[in-house]
Amino acid sequence: SREDKIINVQGMTCEHCVKHVTKALEKLPSVERVQVSLENSQATFNYNPSQVTLADIRAVIEDAGYSMDNAE
Numbered sequence: 236s237r238e239d240k241i242i243n244v245q246g247m248t249c250e251h252c253v254k255h256v257t258k259a260l261e262k263l264p265s266v267e268r269v270q271v272s273l274e275n276s277q278a279t280f281n282y283n284p285s286q287v288t289l290a291d292i293r294a295v296i297e298d299a300g301y302s303m304d305n306a307e
């Protein structure tokens with residue numbers, strides 16, 4: 236089933252960074268309603284954990300040049 240998730244994203248310093256992270260997350264299967272906050276260094280989204288793992292999410296964040304923690 237779908238669930239909401241909040242992750243911390245390190246390395247964003249401008250609104251272009253926010254767009255890069257948003258687009259990276261939106262490419263993943265099942266990920267919807269992506270909201271990225273520069274001020275809070277966080278990304279929130281709704282997804283289906285049976286279709287995409289937090290390891291997958293970490294990978295696209297890192298490929299975009301940022302890093303992610305609190306992946307519980």
Ligand code: 9UX
Pocket residue numbers: 247248249250251252253255
């Ligand atoms: Mo945010 Mo990166 O500018 O060039 S997109 S620092």
